[in-house]
Amino acid sequence: MHGSRMVVAGLLVPVLCPAAARADIIGVGGSAMLIPRPADAQLGVLTSNTTAFAWNEAQGVTLAAPMTIDAAAPGMYGSALSFVFDTIGAGSVVSSHFIHFDTVGGSFQTVEGSVTFDADILGVIAWNRQEARHLDESDAAFGLGTIFSTEVARRGVFDVGDGTQGGEDWFTISPDQRTLAFHLQVSTPFDEIRVLTVPEPAGLAALSLLGFAAFRRRRPAATNVSADR
Template identity: 25%
Template sequence: MELGIRGKVALVAAASKGLGKATALALAEEGCAVAVAARGAADLERAAEEIRQATGATVLAVSADVSRAADCKALISRVRAELGPVEILVNNAGGPPPGTFTDVSDEDWLAAFQLNLMSAVRLTRLVLPEMRARRWGRIINITSLAVKQPIPKSGDKAILLKKGSSARIRPGQKELETVPYDHAEYHELWPLTNGVDELSEKVEFVPPAAPQPFELFRSDEKLFLMPERQNLILEKPLPVDINKPGRCERYTPQHRPLVAAGKKVNSYLLFFNQEGPKNWKNYRKLTGQITFSKPILGVIGHYQKLKDTDAIVGIEGFDYPVFMQREKDRGLDNRNAGADEQMAHDVITISPDRKTLSFEISSGPWIDQFRVIVQAN
């Protein structure tokens, strides 16, 4: 699975075994540099080495008791010094000793709050300023099934979260607000967390996940924007068709602009997949725009370059379709020299600051596609 987090720095608490260790392994498999923390140094280092051997990732083991404020502060400082600022934080901790309500002492309650609640509060407070400054961050809080279903002799975690609710902070706000889980809320957030600041109404974002068949995304009125590789460092120059601001409606395969090797990039595929009857004369004119958070480095519209770059910046193992096996129908349509202005062709315009891409697409019955390469953080 390609989650677009390759190269990010992740910290997982209580990661010497169980769910924490599994989470750290999954993040390492996605290409993160992972810091793992737990109280038992021997078990923690053993888990870290297993993850290194399994993934080849950088794994930093830091022995820490997250129920202690000083340990939390030292943990974040160590990760920052050796890996960089924490970009993904997974708050996780073991449960308190079991007991009935009347059996649990004041000391037990306070210890449970320090371990399960205050550890998350402190670690979040320590990483949040840098996440805000970078305009990117993920904080995942793992707690017990007791949140949704009471468990005998385990009462503390149920008050930490309320079933069906979460918290958020909007830009400019200082206070957290509680909101219900709502698919629409997350649907609106996906583009922002994947480097897309704004979409016009004619563009629909495909949430990053395991690759879905193109046939699930069909519309006569919209283009779909699908994130592909994220934070990829190019090992060699990448051929594109358009790499300068301005309007482009004609290019040739012989025109060979390049995105330089060593650049860190995100790639996105835009595609039109007609929903109605496949009529060769049924052209539709779609116009709209996309604003990215970073500059556009290039646009790939020629079918051969699309094919050649699938394995470099495309989703690994994904089968990119063509219409009736006609590869030439996959990319953008050039305006032929001397052709009438009314003839069907595609126009791409890149804004002077290179962040906004505008399109005028004449789409037929096939799956039109073009790829946008954007500078990564």
């Protein structure tokens, strides 16, 4: 945020100019860990058997074209049957965040955790099958130079069979649309989720000028004089 100063009635007062719109991860729970955006998140690179990594991606992006999302409403998503494909319109301003769970050597592991944001969840992208590669399609807009493994049929969630059985993966969007909780089971490939939020533009800082305190003369305290008797 850039700043300047102005003089008001002899006082030097800071004036803050608005910064770019953004949204951030403000909390993680369970097996989730917040990390800086990685340069490489390809299959087999960023691995852990106990931790799902989360990071902030592009901020305040104005969509040049409609973007497909797989979920938006609060509630639980336990299979591909619970997805409701929709689009966010071109011209919308959104911020992006990423959750990534890839195990060491492709071993079978399970994690549970949560990620909380300081802005409302607008949509979740977590489906990547041959007929609908939603994660792949969103990388260019939000990936910020991170290298991803693309054209991986089960890169997202619900990767058993055709994704309709459920049971191995689930995630929830909280009623206030600020937290995404997840349960992910992975052998190979990995599980990945992209979360889009509504960034709040940084407004002008409130400029509160307190009125000058009026100086008033204080009367000297009265002296108590006892009358002579």
